[in-house]
Amino acid sequence: MLITDSLLLDYKRCSRRAFLNLHGDPTQQDQERDFLDRLRQENKRHIASVLDTYYPHYERLPFSQSSWQEKAQATEVLMQQGVDCIYKGILWVDDQCSNSIEWRENSPRILPFGYDYLGKPHLLIKQPGQSKFGDWFYYPISIHLGRKAKPEYKLVATFYAQLLAIIQESTPPIAELIIRPLKHSSVDIVQWLPKLQLILEECVTILETADEPDVFIARQRCNLCRWYSYCHAIAQSQQHLSLVPGVTPSRYQSLQEIGILTTDSLAKANLDSIKELMGTELAEKLQQQAHSLVHNHPLARPQSQYNLPEILSPRRIELYFDIEAEPERNVDYLLGVVVVDRLTQTQIFYPFLAETPEEEGVIWQQFLELVNTYDHAPIFHFSDYEKDTIKRLGKLYKTPDPQIQHLLSRLIDLHHCVITSVILPVENYSLKSLANWLGFHWRDAGISGDQCVCWYDQWLTTGDRSCLSSILRYNEDDCLATLHLKNWLLEFFSKIEFSS
Numbered sequence: 018m019l020i021t022d023s024l025l026l027d028y029k030r031c032s033r034r035a036f037l038n039l040h041g042d043p044t045q046q047d048q049e050r051d052f053l054d055r056l057r058q059e060n061k062r063h064i065a066s067v068l069d070t071y072y073p074h075y076e077r078l079p080f081s082q083s084s085w086q087e088k089a090q091a092t093e094v095l096m097q098q099g100v101d102c103i104y105k106g107i108l109w110v111d112d113q114c115s116n117s118i119e120w121r122e123n124s125p126r127i128l129p130f131g132y133d134y135l136g137k138p139h140l141l142i143k144q145p146g147q148s149k150f151g152d153w154f155y156y157p158i159s160i161h162l163g164r165k166a167k168p169e170y171k172l173v174a175t176f177y178a179q180l181l182a183i184i185q186e187s188t189p190p191i192a193e194l195i196i197r198p199l200k201h202s203s204v205d206i207v208q209w210l211p212k213l214q215l216i217l218e219e220c221v222t223i224l225e226t227a228d229e230p231d232v233f234i235a236r237q238r239c240n241l242c243r244w245y246s247y248c249h250a251i252a253q254s255q256q257h258l259s260l261v262p263g264v265t266p267s268r269y270q271s272l273q274e275i276g277i278l279t280t281d282s283l284a285k286a287n288l289d290s291i292k293e294l295m296g297t298e299l300a301e302k303l304q305q306q307a308h309s310l311v312h313n314h315p316l317a318r319p320q321s322q323y324n325l326p327e328i329l330s331p332r333r334i335e336l337y338f339d340i341e342a343e344p345e346r347n348v349d350y351l352l353g354v355v356v357v358d359r360l361t362q363t364q365i366f367y368p369f370l371a372e373t374p375e376e377e378g379v380i381w382q383q384f385l386e387l388v389n390t391y392d393h394a395p396i397f398h399f400s401d402y403e404k405d406t407i408k409r410l411g412k413l414y415k416t417p418d419p420q421i422q423h424l425l426s427r428l429i430d431l432h433h434c435v436i437t438s439v440i441l442p443v444e445n446y447s448l449k450s451l452a453n454w455l456g457f458h459w460r461d462a463g464i465s466g467d468q469c470v471c472w473y474d475q476w477l478t479t480g481d482r483s484c485l486s487s488i489l490r491y492n493e494d495d496c497l498a499t500l501h502l503k504n505w506l507l508e509f510f511s512k513i514e515f516s517s
C-alpha cells in the first residue's frame with residue numbers, strides 16, 4: 018500500500034474519508050463543488066506569492082521524469098548538488114530504502130515497514146549541518162491556505178521531516194508551515210514524531226481492514242466532502258446521533274458508553290444517567306432535541322430570554338436583510354433588502370450590487386439611503402454577519418457613529434432568537450435547514466453561499482451577467498426565507514402565549 022501525504026491529511030480529518038478514498042465505490046461520490054476548484058486556484062495564488070516574496074530563486078525538477086520514483090531520484094540529485102531551495106520536490110521511501118547502520122542506530126525510522134511512502138512538500142530548504150550529502154541538510158516547508166497552524170498541517174510537515182530524515186540520513190530539527198497571510202510557523206519535530214508514529218500505525222491498521230470506519234456527520238468537516246450524500250444516507254438510516262445538533266464526537270463517545278446509540282434511544286433514555294455524564298443543562302437540551310427529531314415537532318425552550326410575540330409583532334414596514342460577500346477580495350458586494358409593507362401587502366426586493374469590488378462604497382450609501390427612508394422599521398437578518406458588516410462598512414466609509422448605532426439598534430437576529438427560544442426537528446440551525454423544514458424552498462435547489470462566491474468570481478473574470486442574475490435570485494430567496502422564518506416564529510409563540 019502507498020501512504021501519501023494527502024492520504025494522511027484526509028485520515029487526520031476523517032478516517033472514514035481516507036478509507037473511502039482508497040476502497041470506496043467512486044460512483045457513490047458527489048460531484049465536485051465549484052468552490053473546491055476555487056480553493057485550489059486560491060491556493061496556487063498563495064503559493065505563487067510565497068515564492069515571489071521569500072524564495073524567488075527556487076529550482077524545480079527537470080521535466081523528463083514520469084513516475085514518482087523517477088521524480089524522487091531527480092529530487093535527490095538536486096539535494097546532492099546542494100541547491101538552496103527545491104520547489105515541488107518528491108520524497109519517496111520504500112522497503113528497499115536502506116540507511117547506514119550508524120544512522121539507524123542513532124535515529125531509527127518510525128514509519129511502519131511493509132509500505133511505500135510518498136510526500137510532496139512545497140519546498141525543501143538547504144541549511145548548514147550534516148547529512149549523507151555533506152555539510153548541509155534539508156528541511157521541509159508546506160504552504161497552506163488556512164490562517165491557523167492546524168494539527169493536520171503539523172502532522173503532514175512531520176511526515177515530510179521523517180521522509181527527509183530517511184533519505185538524507187539526518188533528521189531536520191524543524192519543519193515549517195507558511196499560512197496566510199505569509200505567516201511562518203515552526204513545527205516541533207521532537208514533539209510531533211511520536212504522534213505521527215501513533216497515527217500512522219492506526220491509519221495502516223484501519224485502511225487494511227475490510228470495514229468502513231463509523232460515520233459521523235460534522236457539518237464543517239463534511240461540508241465539502243464528496244462522500245457527503247453517501248455518508249448522510251447511512252447516518253439517516255442508522256438514526257445516527259451525529260445528526261442531533263449538539264452531539265459532538267466526545268459526547269457521542271460518552272453516550273455510546275451508556276448504551277445510547279440512536280436518536281430514538283437518546284429521546285427515551287433515563288435522563289438522570291445522561292445528567293451524570295454531562296450535567297443537567299446539556300443533558301436536557303440533547304434529550305429535547307432528540308425528542309423533537311423523533312416526533313418531528315417543535316418545542317419552545319423553557320427559559321427564553323426573549324419575549325418573541327412582542328419583538329416579532331407585525332409592523333407596517335419590515336426589512337429583511339442579507340449580504341453576499343467575497344472573502345478573498347474582502348468585499349461585501351451585495352446588500353440585499355426585501356421591504357415588506359403589510360398595509361399595501363407588497364414586498365419589494367432592493368439588491369444593492371457592486372458590479373466591481375470598487376463599488377462597495379457606493380452600494381453602502383445606497384443601502385443607507387433605503388434603510389433611512391424607513392427609519393423606524395425593524396431589520397430582520399440571520400446570524401452575526403450582517404451586524405459585523407454594518408460595523409465594518411461604517412468604519413471603512415466613515416459613516417457617523419450615531420447613525421451606525423441607530424442602525425444596529427434596529428437589527429433583530431433571528432438565528433439568535435431561534436437558538437435561544439425553540440428546538441426544531443432539524444440537523445443543524447442554518448437558515449437553509451430551518452426554512453426547508455418550514456416548507457420554504459429556494460428557487461435554485463442545492464445552491465449554497467459558497468456557490469455565489471464562485472459566481473461572483475466568474476462574473477468578474479468572464480463578464481457573464483447570468484452569474485449576477487443567479488446571485489440576485491439566491492440573495493432574494495435568503496431574504497424571503499428569513500421572512501418565512503419570522504412569520505412562523507411569530508405564529509408559533511403567539512399560539513403558546515394564547516394557550517397559557
Ligand code: SF4
Binds near residue numbers: 235246248
Ligand atoms: S462525509 Fe463526513 S463522515 Fe463521510 S467521509 Fe466525508 S468527512 Fe467523513
